[in-house]
Amino acid sequence: MKNKIISLVVAVTFVSATFFMPKNVHAQVFKGIDIYEYDNIQNWNTVKNSGVSVVIQKASQGLYHNDSLLNYRYPKITSAGLKIGYYHFADNTGNPIGEAQHFLSKVQGLHSDTILWLDIENQPNWTKQQAIDYTNQFISYVQSQGYKIGVYTGLSFYYEYLQGNISNNVPIWLASYGRQPQQYPNIVSWQYSESGNLPGVVGNVDTDYFNDSIFTGQATQQTNNSTSTATTQNNIDTSISSLQSELNRQGYGNLKVDNIAGRRTLSACPTVHKGSRGNITKWIQQRLGVTADGINGYQTQVAIKNFQRAHGLYADGIVGKNTWRALLGL
Template identity: 30%
Template sequence: MTHVHRPRLARRLLAATLAAAATAATLVGLTATPAQAATTPGVDVSHYQGSINWTSVRNAGIQFAYIKATEGTTYKDPRFGTNYVGAYNAGVIRGAYHFALPDRSSGATQANFLASNGGAWSADSRTLPAALDIEFNPYGATCYGLSQASMRSWISDFLNTYRSRTGRYAVIYTTTSWWTSCTGNWSGPWANHPLWIARWASSPGTLPAGAPFWSFWQYTATGRVSGISGDVDRNYFNGDRSRLIALANNT
């Protein structure tokens, strides 16, 4: 979900081969796994969206946003600070996300880079635990040249380091197809780490092995929201706003 730089571009091209996203009204309740009675609408953004009017976004009904902070070991999204503060001030519950490049460094190095550049956490009712965006490699080999065992180790290294830095279990954004191919459909993280599943279709579909449910679902990359120019990723949280605040506050 990295939002150009280039990773997002690769996924937008892939989207042409996927089923068209259903409308939000149709999507509510169409889950392949147990869901809460209510879902909460959100977006994820990066510098790709340009200047965002967060008050308009909130007035349009958007209640949460994941905002790109970092990528790999050196890249910091130039609009992260503006977006992160703007979302907070508008009453949008926000979290940071990191686009993983497992062939560039250890998981620990990238988790520390995220935590030091916007991915830290505070119990203020508006800050979600950061998300690890781990998916198809837009720059080369799908699994970044790592074996399934090495990829599992890399992810564990990232998750454990982020938890030691912040006290929180990071959210994991992925697709079931990538997770199956590149980790061997590893079930290890799902007891503690919220799943953010990406599937641009009318349901979340089959989840990674061991995942009891999805916490977030990115259901389209071509959504429209007042206050954001052009296409934006649209998401649901699997619960109402009170449950989202509980996740934010680790309660």
């Protein structure tokens, strides 16, 4: 992806897209492009006929910038029969919730075939903790508003900053030019070039191979013997059965571990206050898409309150029966 203010620093692409086209893979792959207002698309039908099936259009950036071509392109893309999605380019404003609200205000009312996307890049502009906190808070807020979302970033940014430190339930889309990501295509989608040449496009355009998680919003979970400590810490099972097992272990109930969120499971859930620690707090954190460190601190409180507001609950940051009911989908 590109933006007017800051460009992604990338390696030169030495190998053609044809060379990289995956063969005999398990995940279904969809060819796509991602665009912003400075890309020159002249004929959408020609783009589709070239094999492209998905277009991810920039919607917003930071707190105030809107892509000037979003609403102009929207009917053209959909009329051509292309699947459409939208992304927000992150600025390090210190206000991820405000940026998420800005993004949602731009895409609200527009049809989307894919999940929404957060584009966070330009590694020198972020400290590791800033990137982690921003990403988790942005994701949590968007999810609290009823949307599914994934994260786009560069290969090194993801592995050095984000992997294991953000929700492992969101799809990942990685930019890597000249090098196929190790987890592609079953785990991640891949932006393989920023200088693609396609019929119907004047100049270069970002080109991508997407797996079907962009439609479902369900990230494929990875098993890796070299998983880092941070990844292990965040790899919390958010199924109802895992919660039931933990409630039994801590003596809150004698529940049947059946993965069914019913009255007995709800009754066994304890009230979780600010400062609470442990695996139940981790389960809540992962359910909300924030860093699962088992400590109900500031970031978790923000996520809980946003979740409560989104579900018409009193936003006090306390996970009581009504909040548990919403978390369990009752």
